[in-house]
Amino acid sequence: MSKPKIAVIVGSTRPTRFADIPTKWIVEKAKEHGELDVEVVDLRDYPLPFFDEVASNAWVPSVNEVAKAWQAKLAEFDGYIFVVAEYNRSITGALKNALDQAYVEWNHKVAGFVAYGGVGGARAVEHLRNIAVELQMVPTRNAVHIGGGDFFKVHPGFGGSGDLADIEGSIGASAKALLDDVTWWAKATKAARA
Secondary structure, eight states, X not given: OOOOEEEEEEOOOOTTOSTHHXXXXXXXXXHHHOSOEEEEEEGGGSOOOSSOSSSOTTTSOOOOXXXXXXXXXXXXXXXXXXXXXXXXXXXXXHHHXXXXXXXXXXXXXXXXXXXXXXXXXXXXXXXXXXXXXHTTOEEOSOOEEEOHHHHHHHOGGGTOOSOGGGGHHHHHHHHHHHHHHHHXXXXXXXXXXX
16 A cells, blocks of 8 residues: 555645744654655645535535635545644634535545644644544544643744754654554555545
């Protein structure tokens, strides 16, 4: 069986987003891990309208060309690692809208999480896990959470270094556990889909 193909989805579109730093870091960790083929998928590249289709694409084909391109891109993958910012105890509006723009493409695939925010993005991840279940994904138990002092230590907007190597001791083991989970579930769900 070929390596599972995993999208690392950048879940924020703000011009000043922090997401690029953990995205680059988890991609490097995945390459070192060696069992996954990863590709960054940036929501900025898919300027989706607010969901306005007649229904989910589980029931009716989408009409919007960007939504169809988004769905086609998602269909290429065996699973997803979401890089998640916590906004007001949840995920970004851009990510929620992107999740709603597809359905069948998410089904029976793994979902892992790298999150950041005041409490490591934990509340956003818990919300995203519930959404993932509804979209028939398999959310992993393990995730990477960048919060508290670690978040401020590396966030450039707060005078931090911009280098997650500075907090490797706090998050390195979580990254390995996440990638192990994503690998196992991606292989299991890929085999089951076949």
